[in-house]
Amino acid sequence: MGRKRYILPKRVFDVTFSLLVIVLILSWLTPIVAIIIFLESGERIFFTQKRVGKNGKSFKIYKFKSMRGKSPLNDPLLSIDEAKRITKFGHVLRKYRIDEFPQFFNVLKGEMSVVGPRPERQIFLDEIIKHIPKYKEIQKLKPGITSLGQIRFGYADNLDQMLKRARYDLIYLDNLSIYTDFKVILSTIKVVFEGKGR
Template identity: 65%
Template sequence: MLKRIFDILFSLFILVSILIWLIPLIALLIFMTTGERPFFFQERVGREGKPFSIFKFRTMKGYPPVNDPLLSAEETFRITKMGKTLRKYRIDEFPQFLNVLLGSMSIVGPRPERQQFLDNIIEEIPQYSALQSLRPGITSLGQIRFGYADTFAQMKIRARYDLVYLDNLSLWTDIKIIMYTVVVVIKGKGK
């Protein structure tokens, strides 16, 4: 309950103080530079295995295959020039604060995966299924320690960091991960 209250208050603060003007600005820039819709919605697996639509800024041209999900490394040719910048500073993730307010995500939690990738990770690392008791997060220990995963091997490494998070659940752990995330965003350490 305390984590959920923190998520709501923190998200409202970020939305009112920063995102209220930043989201429209970024959306306009994406539309002006690509001519495409600025937001991207994709089905991900949430808490207790329930699917939800994740909100992100569009960083790629066109649409990914629906029935045959590709890893990031297989889709690098679709990333726009502006998309590279949005990813580097993790700005593409900012609309997910709306997911937090809607209750489908948390500020800190395991990376929200697509069903096929989640199934593959659980097949290789069965204990990863325990993370389904948590809401997925905008940021995670795996995201700040490893970053975006381009291959399945990298996804497995990042998944192990998220298991460490599960063993160390606390509001203080969340606050530390948020502080590390702010450093990653400011330094542009995203891929």
């Protein structure tokens, strides 16, 4: 399927799927998560962070808060460095990828897609492009809640792992289709139910 012919059905699917998740899941899940987060750590429910979107435009990504405190403003740590701040309930949120669910609001706003490349912070994106110049083409796409890289590789704790995961994003870029998206979504559902996140 050509990229132009792919964009419209993808957007229709993104909006429809996101509305279903928000109405059927987030409507009752959000109050429960909010209560548990408050009782455990007294933190606010949502975490926001600036990420790079389509055509290099930045946006605020939404997640359920899984860590105590605030990330250092001038120290964009990778996940392995942030592990000590993760709460007990935060581990559960991450294990089942529940922390990612608020991103369906990003999808409704048109900032993200259900399936797409991993949304990165600018400093990490610059490093990836420095090592893999072709990765700059990934900015032609909206970032996704889930991705081929997340399914095939998982979370990255350092630059080397990010570079390995980035190559899956390029494979996705070369194989854009609704069929590919459905395969990634089905694999993601399997990961969620098996609790393979972290």
